[in-house]
Amino acid sequence: MDKRLIEAVELFEDVMVHGTERVLKSVDSPIWQEYSREQLQVLKMISKSGAMPAGKIACLQGVHKSAVSSRIKKLEEKELIQIIKSSEDQRTKLIKLTKTGEEVVRQSDQAVYEYVEKLFSDQMTDDELDQFVSTFKKIREILKWEGV
Amino acid sequence: MDKRLIEAVELFEDVMVHGTERVLKSVDSPIWQEYSREQLQVLKMISKSGAMPAGKIACLQGVHKSAVSSRIKKLEEKELIQIIKSSEDQRTKLIKLTKTGEEVVRQSDQAVYEYVEKLFSDQMTDDELDQFVSTFKKIREILKWEGV
DNA sequence: GTAGATTAGTTTAGGGGGTAAACTAGATGG
């Protein structure tokens, strides 16, 4: 049992499992108060990859289709998305961002950027930032889930 | 606007915000099916720091006291914790692990260890592991919440 | 000492997240 590995596991657990929750609570943009993380994630995915059916969202978020069903209903009520019946297959519903939805994504990105920038730029040296980038790239690769 | 910083923010968001969820779903120990993350976190905290009052748990978890109130009720029903009235202050309830609770913590730790080990040891070189440890130490320090 | 304020924890209402299973309605294919 590698001693460094034990340390790594503990760090992983601390930072990833427990730390992330605290971070998310600290991002205090009005956007993050108003919409849930999962809702913003849906918007972000669509913004990145374009309109997609509900089933694909469920798959990407890794949750049951019924969870997505209620989620998109809420997002539609908030007028952040628009549901379009596919012309090929009448069963599938293509989820598209509205103008408002696009704006929300922009604001959310902005909030995250400002938060992390504040966190990092004061407290990280140039070298540490380089190391951060290469380590996190590696982790993303290891976890290899397709880009949200 | 530092280009590397933008990359760092994106990585941070991908890995921390969205990646953690996926990781947690992949840890498929029966323990993680049976008890929620928050419940296990309570057990872990007590196991690390010893018996503590409900209020302190709420504070450490960063949630409302009412959330903890219902949580410890569930944990008591499952016989993982034991609630002891403090002798000094009749209002406070000291939360202590039972033998079963200790065992659950042990098993949860084991599950996480095995999962992360499997993830890392195959896919990380020695140098990368070193870099991981130093980067994550830095992040933990920056986020500086006291050790769960 | 006793009244008022504070503190620890509970309860309830309401809203987020999730699943599984039953269901509707289109698509497909023997």
Added chain:
DNA sequence: CCATCTAGTTTACCCCCTAAACTAATCTAC
């Protein structure tokens, strides 16, 4: 044409969370 498959919805039930109202114990200050 009818059985089967598939996309999405609904329902019942679980966990998470908060805010606000509540109980009960402890302080504090007159």
